[in-house]
Amino acid sequence: MTYILDDYAILSPLRFRNNWLKLAIVTFGVLAGVSSTSPFVPFTIALCMSFTTIYFGKVPAKFYFKILAVPAGFVFVSVVIIAFFFGEGANYFAFDVFGYILGVNSQGLNMALLILARTIGGMSCLFFLSLTTPMIELFAVLKKAKFPDSFVEIAMMMYRYIFVFLDVAMGIKYAQTVRLGYRDFKTSFRSTVMLGASLFIRSWEQGEKLYLSMNSRCYDGKLMVYDEKRPVKMPELLLTGAYFTIVLMVFYFTNGMSLI
Structure with missing residues (x-):
């Protein structure tokens, strides 16, 4: 990471x-x-x-x-x-x-x-x-360039949760490794399938939590992005x-x- x-x-x-x-x-x-x-x-x-x-x-x-x-x-x-x-x-x-x-x-x-x-x-x-x-500044440029708000916000969330789920995947794989989950081909295949299934469930749960948290903060369909002026x-x-x-x-x- x-x-x-x-x-x-x-x-x-x-x-x-x-x-x-x-x-x-x-x-x-x-x-x-x-x-x-x-x-x-x-x-x-x-x-x-x-x-x-x-x-x-x-x-x-x-x-x-x-x-x-x-x-x-x-x-x-x-x-x-x-x-x-x-x-x-x-x-x-x-x-x-x-x-x-x-x-x-x-x-x-x-x-x-x-x-x-x-x-x-x-x-x-x-x-x-x-x-x-940094990507956050590129998102600010896209927003200022009048790209659709939904496009920019979905891109921001996707970029953010790439690293969240990568961290989760690394943690799960480490736990599988110390339990000899990758000692041979058959066990590695089974562990990889379990890893993918766990990530799918975690992503679904995280999406529900994100939806609830944004609604509780009165999300109105627009995320504010800071844009610093640099001549x-x-x-x-x-x-x-x-x-x-x-x-x-x-x-x-x-x-x-x-x-x-």
């Missing part, structure tokens, strides 16, 4: 910067990375966002690259499949698998690298936002403008280029 994203976001110096500016930076990075036909733009965005998160956001580099490696590992499987099964042209290398030639060509490899770059660039933008902005300072505008300029220049000069 320690070392979750919100822990680093609360302690980050970038937490006290304007949330709308951070959203603009993230939105720009995601759109530029997806729109680019060259992997150079997403890689540039990933480099800038990673440097900002680690250097200015004071997020430990080891933790940052550890969480970035999770989506990168998933996309690596897709990249390998795309490199082998998509594209046309001369093969760089090939294998004969039961009479079927399985190889990697230039077009398929470039497509795979572009998807890998877009994924890393997009995840770097999202991690920049999640590691520098944008000139150094922040200059750094943001420099970042936008670098990305746009790379976008313009590398449009259509490939790594291979």
Whole structure:
């Protein structure tokens, strides 16, 4: 339950910067990375966002690259499949698998690298936002952006009770473990089923308690969210403008280029 994203976001110096500016930076990075036909733009965005998160956001580099490696590992499987099964042209290398030639060509490899770059660039933008902005402040931004109240409040409750039920699940699993509930496959399967059933019952009970407690406090369908005003300072505008300029220049000069 320690070392979750919100822990680093609360302690980050970038937490006290304007949330709308951070959203603009993230939105720009995601759109530029997806729109680019060259992997150079997403890689540039990933480099800038990673440097900002680690250097200015004071997020430990080891933790940052550890969480970035999770989506990168998933996309690596897709990249390998795309490199082998998509594209046309001369093969760089090939294998004969039961009479079927399985190889990697230039077009398929470039497509795979572009998807890998877009994924890393997009995840770097999202991690920049999640590691520098607590979720409660993002909910305040959504509320100020005129999102439906019911949507924002349900999201707030879901986020809150993820950790409540995670704590309950960890407690139940620990109790099962000390009673040798996971000593073999059959016992582990039975313990997992019991854990899921217990969590379902606990969530049902917690929902009833939440409903009663909110009604007893005269809940009228709206939850108040504190939104602190943080003006944008000139150094922040200059750094943001420099970042936008670098990305746009790379976008313009590398449009259509490939790594291979």
